[in-house]
Amino acid sequence: GAGVSQSPSNKVTEKGKDVELRCDPISGHTALYWYRQRLGQGLEFLIYFQGNSAPDKSGLPSDRFSAERTGESVSTLTIQRTQQEDSAVYLCASSNQGAGGTEAFFGQGTRLTVV
């Protein structure tokens, strides 16, 4: 596809369940980001993948959160034992940052609601 694709677009889950969010970046993009955005708020950085380097996990809020990326392709963000405060829109972005100075492209996000 031409853009960053995220699935599902909406997810309603019960408290305590695990969820997995998927991001398909633009082909060839070396950098991939996950952000969380609560209603009406700014972007909260979660994790950053750049090529084959170790990911920057400094933004993950707790050990219930984890993310993986295989090579320069699909990434999954997993939230275990979901809590109501996890309710937010989770945004994924990719860029060809290795080329220097190129902008990040965002997906439409996954709206997670924990009930």
Place this chain on the structure above:
Amino acid sequence: AQSVAQPEDQVNVAEGNPLTVKCTYSVSGNPYLFWYVQYPNRGLQFLLKYITGDNLVKGSYGFEAEFNKSQTSFHLKKPSALVSDSALYFCAGFAGVTGGGNKLTFGTGTQLKVEL
């Protein structure tokens, strides 16, 4: 550590008047700076970027931004605001290190409200 700051949570302007949304940065080396816009219930859209060259960069929807190295600022501007410009605006940046490797850092966002 690199950071990007947006000092105003909200900016109100009348339609037809010029608008400015402020951004300052603290990024090592030669910064790469970006502006994004987010309309209600939509993802983030890229507006414009500064990499090198002219300090005044032009982007989508008539927006422009001026890179000012001495003031470490990258304010977003538009000569004549439209009601349809009402949205959430984010400034972002990273250090221009060859080969990348620095993560993109966002400001906290500024809500722009353009009124008739």
